[in-house]
Structures are given as structure tokens and as C-alpha cells.
Amino acid sequence: MTAFPVPTMPAPPVSVVGLGQLGGSLAAALAAAGREISGWDVDPAARDAAAARGVQITSEVGGVVVLAVPLPVLDRALDDLTVAPDATVTDVGSIKVPVLAALGPRFGDRYVGGHPMCGTERSGHAATDPSLFTGARWALCLEPGTDLRRWLRVAEVALAVGAEVVPVTAAEHDDAVAAISAVPHLLAAALAAAAERAGPLALALAAGSFRDGTRVIGSDPAFVTALVEGNAGPAAAALDRVRAQLDRPVAELVAAGHAARTALGDPADRRPVRVPLDRPALLALGRAGGAVTRRLAAFVEGWVPGSSGHQA
Amino acid sequence: MTAFPVPTMPAPPVSVVGLGQLGGSLAAALAAAGREISGWDVDPAARDAAAARGVQITSEVGGVVVLAVPLPVLDRALDDLTVAPDATVTDVGSIKVPVLAALGPRFGDRYVGGHPMCGTERSGHAATDPSLFTGARWALCLEPGTDLRRWLRVAEVALAVGAEVVPVTAAEHDDAVAAISAVPHLLAAALAAAAERAGPLALALAAGSFRDGTRVIGSDPAFVTALVEGNAGPAAAALDRVRAQLDRPVAELVAAGHAARTALGDPADRRPVRVPLDRPALLALGRAGGAVTRRLAAFVEGWVPGSSGHQA
Numbered sequence: 001m002t003a004f005p006v007p008t009m010p011a012p013p014v015s016v017v018g019l020g021q022l023g024g025s026l027a028a029a030l031a032a033a034g035r036e037i038s039g040w041d042v043d044p045a046a047r048d049a050a051a052a053r054g055v056q057i058t059s060e061v062g063g064v065v066v067l068a069v070p071l072p073v074l075d076r077a078l079d080d081l082t083v084a085p086d087a088t089v090t091d092v093g094s095i096k097v098p099v100l101a102a103l104g105p106r107f108g109d110r111y112v113g114g115h116p117m118c119g120t121e122r123s124g125h126a127a128t129d130p131s132l133f134t135g136a137r138w139a140l141c142l143e144p145g146t147d148l149r150r151w152l153r154v155a156e157v158a159l160a161v162g163a164e165v166v167p168v169t170a171a172e173h174d175d176a177v178a179a180i181s182a183v184p185h186l187l188a189a190a191l192a193a194a195a196e197r198a199g200p201l202a203l204a205l206a207a208g209s210f211r212d213g214t215r216v217i218g219s220d221p222a223f224v225t226a227l228v229e230g231n232a233g234p235a236a237a238a239l240d241r242v243r244a245q246l247d248r249p250v251a252e253l254v255a256a257g258h259a260a261r262t263a264l265g266d267p268a269d270r271r272p273v274r275v276p277l278d279r280p281a282l283l284a285l286g287r288a289g290g291a292v293t294r295r296l297a298a299f300v301e302g303w304v305p306g307s308s309g310h311q312a
Numbered sequence: 313m314t315a316f317p318v319p320t321m322p323a324p325p326v327s328v329v330g331l332g333q334l335g336g337s338l339a340a341a342l343a344a345a346g347r348e349i350s351g352w353d354v355d356p357a358a359r360d361a362a363a364a365r366g367v368q369i370t371s372e373v374g375g376v377v378v379l380a381v382p383l384p385v386l387d388r389a390l391d392d393l394t395v396a397p398d399a400t401v402t403d404v405g406s407i408k409v410p411v412l413a414a415l416g417p418r419f420g421d422r423y424v425g426g427h428p429m430c431g432t433e434r435s436g437h438a439a440t441d442p443s444l445f446t447g448a449r450w451a452l453c454l455e456p457g458t459d460l461r462r463w464l465r466v467a468e469v470a471l472a473v474g475a476e477v478v479p480v481t482a483a484e485h486d487d488a489v490a491a492i493s494a495v496p497h498l499l500a501a502a503l504a505a506a507a508e509r510a511g512p513l514a515l516a517l518a519a520g521s522f523r524d525g526t527r528v529i530g531s532d533p534a535f536v537t538a539l540v541e542g543n544a545g546p547a548a549a550a551l552d553r554v555r556a557q558l559d560r561p562v563a564e565l566v567a568a569g570h571a572a573r574t575a576l577g578d579p580a581d582r583r584p585v586r587v588p589l590d591r592p593a594l595l596a597l598g599r600a601g602g603a604v605t606r607r608l609a610a611f612v613e614g615w616v617p618g619s620s621g622h623q624a
Contacts, residue, residue, distance in 0.1 A: 117517050137516060137517055139517060166513070166516060166517060168513065172513060173517075175510065175514075176510060176511070176513045176514035176517050177514075177517065179506060179507045179510040179514045180507055180510075180514050180515070180517055180518040180521070180522040181521055181522065183503065183506070184503060184521040184522050184524070184525035184526075185521060185566070186558065186562070186565065186566075187499045187502075187503060187525060187554075187558075188521075188525060188569060188573070189557070189565050189566050189568065189569025189570065190499075190554045190555075190557035190558045190565060190569065191495065191496060191499060191554060191569070192568075192569040192570075192572035192573040192576070193557045193565065193568040193569045193572050194491060194495070194550065194553040194554045194556075194557050195491045195492055195572065196568075196571075196572035196575070197553060198487065198488060198491040198492075198550065198553070199488070199599065199601075200599065200600055200601025200617065201478070201480065201484060201488045201598055201599050201600075201601060202487075202488035202489075202491045202492050203492070203575075203576055203601055204449060204478060204598075204601040204602070204603065204617070205429050205449055205451060205478060205485075205488050205489060205492055206492040206576065209492070209493055209496040209497060209500075209528040210492040210493065210496050211576075212496070212524050212525070212527045212528060213496035213499060213500060213524070213525060213528065214496075214569070214572075214573045214576070215524045215573075216521040216524060216525065217566070217569040217570050217573045218570070218573050218574060219570075221563075221566045221567050221570045224566045224570070225562055225563045225566045228562045228566070229562055229563070238506065238510065239558065241506040241509060241510070242499075242502045242503060242506045243502075243555070243558070244506075245501070245502035245505045245506050246498065246499075246502045246551065246555070250498070250537055250540045250541055251533075251537045251541070253498065253501050253502060253505065254497070254498075254501050254529070254533045254536045254537045254540070255533050256501065256504075256505040256508075257500060257501025257502065257503070257504040257505045257526070257529040258501065258504075258529050258530070258531075258533045258536070259508075260504035260505050260507065260508035260526075261500070261504040261526045261527075261529045261530050262530060263508070263515075264504070264515055264518065264523075264526070286513055286516075287511065287512065287513050288512055288513075289511075289512025289513060289515055289516040290516070291516065305512065305516070
């Protein structure tokens with residue numbers, strides 16, 4: 001696929017607020033890419049670590065402002081900042097409807113919700129890794145009121161650090177992560193708690209399938225509880241869908257689960273697409289399981305799953 | 313802990329029937345340890361591979377006979393063999409009550425059910441690995457009618473290849489593996505199938521927790537279905553215990569699951585014990601989550617979890 005020439009526009013400066021694992025990694029990756037990058041954190045140690053990676057430290061933020069602090073402290077973090085009036089504001093939270101409700105009224109069409117699907121069980125600035133976003137999906141919210149030019153500015157930041165951008169609405173995002181994040185954590189918790197009740201013999205015999213199936217509930221319980229309770233409606237609906245599956249006959253359930261798992265993610269199974277820069281087309285790309293990999297002048301390039309004739 | 317002298321008895325010869333991943337690995341490990349070892353398989357390629365590792369190929373079996381063939385073909389496999397009248401017969405199947413029902417009437421107190429808790433997603437003789445059993449738990453059934461001397465002969469085979477022996481009854485074993493093997497497979501299937509219904513967007517965003525939680529349902533569906541349907545009663549009861557956990561309030565469920573997962577398996581958290589050679593004491597060791605690591609003259613040595621004062 002050949003691209004027609006793209007008019008070069010200066011990349012806007014980026015300000016990252018919260019220099020923990022996600023924010024610190026993003027700032028470090030952008031600094032390494034030669035971007036104009038500033039950052040802020042309430043923790044002096046996090047500021048020092050970022051400064052050592054080439055991040056300018058200031059609480060006066062503008063350009064694309066990435067809020068990489070937990071939702072409960074978002075308001076307090078904003079009180080500490082001077083935000084440029086024309087700044088585009090994004091965030092990296094795991095749930096998007098509540099953040100939209102919190103920041104939408106304040107920033108209007110300047111707010112673009114985001115969620116990079118990466119991060120590890122480690123946290124804090126010591127877990128900074130500039131390659132954290134390479135190949136990761138980065139969900140980016142396109143609401144009816146979103147300014148598409150601002151959405152593209154944030155998308156370019158995600159693309160610049162090696163991520164692929166998945167256009168979504170906040171509600172679609174929260175439904176999807178309920179199924180693939182909240183519910184796996186709940187199932188892991190139930191599996192571990194039930195096996196403990198089965199007694200020490202069961203735990204002593206526990207091998208690979210049990211360890212794999214319970215690994216994620218080793219995470220911080222407060223984080224997991226917030227992940228579920230902050231997304232309560234979609235999580236309850238997704239859990240009901242799992243309960244319904246568990247009522248199927250065993251052979252049928254096993255066959256359906258095996259087919260779904262096997263179909264999952266052959267990263268080579270992609271078909272390149274070019275999508276015009278409008279909201280319905282971009283959202284259709286996300287709903288098809290595809291992602292944006294590059295911006296052109298009036299299009300974005302990306303991919304959808306499969307080699308068949310599906311057209312995003 | 314010092315052991316008093318153990319009278320040296322000649323280790324009985326071992327015959328392994330079925331030279332796939334489990335049987336082939338066991339035969340190879342015993343050959344490498346210098347034990348007198350023979351083997352048989354209906355597949356000439358499996359026989360040739362075992363012979364190359366020092367295994368004598370014959371269908372006349374005796375000493376400790378390890379049946380390492382799937383339950384559905386067990387009867388046919390036995391028809392091909394000449395079994396010495398005084399042979400001790402064991403097996404390596406994933407479920408123990410049905411095998412006891414199949415082999416108990418035929419071999420009486422000469423049958424000792426076993427289940428090494430290892431093996432990978434690979435199978436067949438090409439997956440042979442003499443170190444497969446190192447550090448693995450090997451459940452070994454002590455029924456009311458089991459001949460304890462024969463149980464010890466099989467236990468010594470397991471210990472000789474680096475496994476730790478967990479004394480269990482067949483019914484206790486099947487209840488335990490329902491909780492830590494059948495149910496994790498069912499939950500993985502339900503999670504994958506439900507996420508697929510949530511659509512391509514959800515699958516495209518799926519990251520670590522979903523991949524971990526669904527990994528085991530990548531296994532052969534026929535194997536998984538047999539694992540559940542062959543253990544239907546205990547599996548249904550274990551699944552009901554998981555359903556009951558899922559009805560708890562989120563924060564309570566997450567805390568309980570996190571505590572159970574975190575308590576799981578610090579391998580260093582062991583207290584050495586010496587257990588007399590009688591059925592109640594050995595079964596108490598297994599129920600406490602412990603295992604046998606060595607046979608002494610009138611005792612076995614082993615461990616139970618924890619540094620506290622629990623006495624197996």
C-alpha cells in the first residue's frame with residue numbers, strides 16, 4: 001500500500017502528569033524519540049527519575065496533557081497544575097465512562113479518553129520501561145462530541161511510542177474490558193477461594209491449569225476491586241454471560257471455549273486497511289477488532305483481523 | 313533429621329506400557345537411573361524411541377507395571393500383554409475412581425492407582441523428557457484394601473524419578489482434581505466463549521489477564537471433555553462451590569481469592585515430618601497438603617506445609 005505525501009505538521013509538545021509505571025514509561029519513550037516532553041509528579045523521586053531520562057519537570061502543562069494518575073486523585077492532581085487553555089487532555093485509566101463523567105464537563109471537546117492496554121504487575125517510577133507500549137493496543141475514545149483533530153493529536157502520541165490505536169466509545173470500551181479484564185479477575189478469585197475451601201490436599205496437587213487460572217488475583221486487591229466496582233454494570237453483565245456459558249453441556253462449552261481461544265490473536269492474521277478520517281469509519285474499525293497504525297493526510301492506515309473480505 | 317539404617321532390598325523391575333509423553337519419560341528416567349526397565353507400546357516408533365534410551369522392549373510385563381495408556385484403551389492394551397501373576401499394577405490416569413472400578417476387580421490388592429501431576433500440552437513419544445517428574449507431586453491411592461507393601465513399591469518408583477508422593481484415596485483425589493483441574497478448564501472455556509460473544513473489539517483489547525485465564529482451554533477439547541465428564545460428580549460439586557463464591561460481594565470475593573492465591577505454594581514453606589508406615593498416618597499427611605520424599609525402614613520422610621506446629 002503506497003501512501004500519498006503527508007503534510008508535515010510540528011508534533012505538539014506532550015506533558016505527562018503522574019510519572020509512575022505508565023506515565024514514566026510514556027515520558028521516557030517520548031524523550032527517547034526526541035519529542036518535546038515535560039512531566040510532573042507529586043513525588044520528588046519520580047520527578048528526579050524522569051528528569052534523568054530527559055523529561056523537563058514543570059507543573060505548567062500544555063499541548064497534549066496525559067493524566068496518568070489514578071482516578072480517585074485526579075481532581076487533586078488537577079488542582080496542582082496550570083493547564084494551558086488550548087491543551088488537549090487525555091488519560092490512561094482502565095475504565096472510561098467514569099473519567100468521561102469527571103473530565104468531560106471540565107474540558108469539553110478538549111478531553112479525549114484513553115487506555116493503553118499494557119502495564120505489568122509492577123508499579124511506580126522504578127517500573128519505567130520505554131518499550132512498554134511497543135505493539136500494545138491503546139484504546140482512544142471517540143464520543144459524539146470529541147474534536148477529531150484533538151483525537152488525532154493524542155493518537156499520534158500513542159503511535160509515536162509504538163502502540164496501535166483502537167477507536168472506541170467510552171461505553172463500548174467499558175463493556176469490552178469488563179469481559180476481558182474485570183471478569184477474568186473475578187473468576188480467578190472464585191477459583192482460588194473455592195479451591196482453598198476444598199482443602200490443603202487440593203492446593204498441594206495444584207499444577208499448571210490452576211496456577212494460570214488464578215495468577216491475576218495475585219494483584220493488589222484494592223486495584224482489582226476498583227476495576228470491578230468502577231465498572232459495575234458492564235462487569236455484572238459480562239459475569240452473567242459467563243454464568244450462562246457455564247450452564248451449557250460440558251462438551252459443547254469446551255468446544256466453544258476452545259474455538260474462541262484458538263481464534264484469538266494470531267498476530268499475523270491481519271489485513272491492511274485505509275480508513276477515512278471520520279468518526280463512524282474509525283469506530284467501525286475498532287468494532288471489527290482492528291487498529292490504527294499510521295496517520296495519513298485524510299486517512300489513517302490500520303488493520304482488521306483476517307485475510308477474508310471484511311471491510312471496516 | 314537422622315535416619316536409622318534401611319535394609320537394602322533389590323528394587324523391583326519396572327514395565328511401562330504406553331511410551332507416550334508420560335510413559336516414555338518415566339521409562340527414560342528409570343533407564344537413566346540404572347533401573348531394570350522394560351516397556352511396550354502399540355506404536356513401533358514409540359518402541360524404537362524407548363529402545364534407543366535403553367528400555368528393553370517386551371509385552372511380557374512384571375514387577376511394577378505402569379499402565380500409561382488412556383483409560384478408553386486400557387482394556388485393549390491389557391489384552392496385548394502377558395502380565396506376571398505377582399505383578400504390582402499402577403497407572404497414571406487423571407481420574408482415579410473410574411480406573412479403580414475398571415482395574416480393582418481384575419487385579420485386587422495388586423492394583424495401586426497413581427497420578428503424576430505433570431505433563432505439558434505436548435504429547436506422544438516425541439515429547440519424552442526424563443526430567444518431567446522432578447519436583448512434581450505424584451498422587452498414589454491408598455484404598456482400604458491396598459497392599460501397603462505394593463503401595464511402597466510404586467512410591468519408590470515415583471521417588472526414584474524425582475517426584476514427591478501424595479498419599480490419597482481415589483475419591484479424595486478426584487474431588488481435589490475437580491477443583492484444581494476440571495473447574496479451571498471449564499472457567500477458561502466459559503471466559504473465552506463469553507468474550508467471543510462480546511465481539512471482536514473485546515478480543516482485540518484482550519491482554520494478559522484474559523490470555524492467562526483462557527490458556528488451558530487451548531488443550532485438546534476431547535481430553536478436556538473426558539477430564540470433566542469422567543469426573544462428573546466431583547466436577548459439578550466443585551463448579552457449584554465456584555458459583556457460590558461468585559455470588560459474594562466483590563470486595564469480599566477479591567480479598568478471599570487474593571489471600572488464597574498468595575498463600576499458594578511458597579515451596580520453601582515446608583516442615584519436615586516422619587510418618588509411620590500405616591494407612592491412616594499416610595493419608596493424614598496427604599490431607600494436610602504434605603508429601604512423601606523418602607522411605608525409611610518403618611517410616612517415610614516427607615513434609616507438610618508451614619513452619620507452625622501442625623502434626624500430620
